[in-house]
Amino acid sequence: MLDLGTGTGRLLELFAPLYARAVGVDMSRDMLAVARANLDRAGLSRVQVRQGDIFLLPTQAGHFDFVTLHQVLHYLDDPAAAIREAARALAPGGRLLIADFAPHELEFLREEHNHLRLGFSHAQLAEWLQAAGLEVDRMIDLKPETASGAQKLTVTLCMARDPRMLIAGSEQLSGSQS
Numbered sequence: 001m002l003d004l005g006t007g008t009g010r011l012l013e014l015f016a017p018l019y020a021r022a023v024g025v026d027m028s029r030d031m032l033a034v035a036r037a038n039l040d041r042a043g044l045s046r047v048q049v050r051q052g053d054i055f056l057l058p059t060q061a062g063h064f065d066f067v068t069l070h071q072v073l074h075y076l077d078d079p080a081a082a083i084r085e086a087a088r089a090l091a092p093g094g095r096l097l098i099a100d101f102a103p104h105e106l107e108f109l110r111e112e113h114n115h116l117r118l119g120f121s122h123a124q125l126a127e128w129l130q131a132a133g134l135e136v137d138r139m140i141d142l143k144p145e146t147a148s149g150a151q152k153l154t155v156t157l158c159m160a161r162d163p164r165m166l167i168a169g170s171e172q173l174s175g176s177q178s
């Protein structure tokens with residue numbers, strides 16, 4: 001698993017039962033210190049966090065079965081480029097999960113919380129994912145139960161897939177034929 005913009009490492013903790021090894025990337029040294037402390041406290045030794053930029057990942061391309069962008073895209077000036085880079089990190093058949101806000105009009109989030117984008121439509125996400133060579137598996141909206149202030153926000157979960165087929169052992173096969 002590769003968690004982009006890992007922050008406190010919360011997603012790495014939540015998904016720990018599902019992965020063999022994981023990497024978290026964040027540009028902020030302060031957040032990485034918090035993530036390391038949280039992951040140590042949770043006893044997770046199969047995970048490491050690294051400083052790096054989502055737009056130029058410090059990880060191997062084509063390597064990860066599962067990549068996540070959880071509440072990160074709305075901070076970025078070029079979300080499409082981040083999705084392209086996330087797609088590049090996926091192994092054949094791997095999956096990318098994006099969780100972010102649906103379109104909204106809470107302008108104060110720009111000034112008070114540095115949001116650069118006020119949410120993303122399904123169509124916009126699908127366009128960027130397809131341009132990055134991925135297929136959209138599923139999009140669902142989680143609507144708020146209460147409706148005041150920032151709690152009015154709907155969160156969209158989007159799962160996309162790398163369509164390439166992995167043909168296991170193909171190199172050995174062609175080697176044994178020659």
Ligand SMILES: C[S@@+](CC[C@H](N)C(=O)[O-])C[C@H]1O[C@@H](n2cnc3c(N)ncnc32)[C@H](O)[C@@H]1O
Pocket residue numbers: 004005006007008009010011025026027028031052053054055069070071072075076
């Ligand atoms: C709102 S936090 C989300 C953290 C985590 N994904 C979560 O949901 O708990 C956004 C994170 O993205 C990181 N971030 C923003 N731009 C980044 C970039 N270009 N490269 C790497 N990390 C970035 C920030 O440092 C911050 O930790």
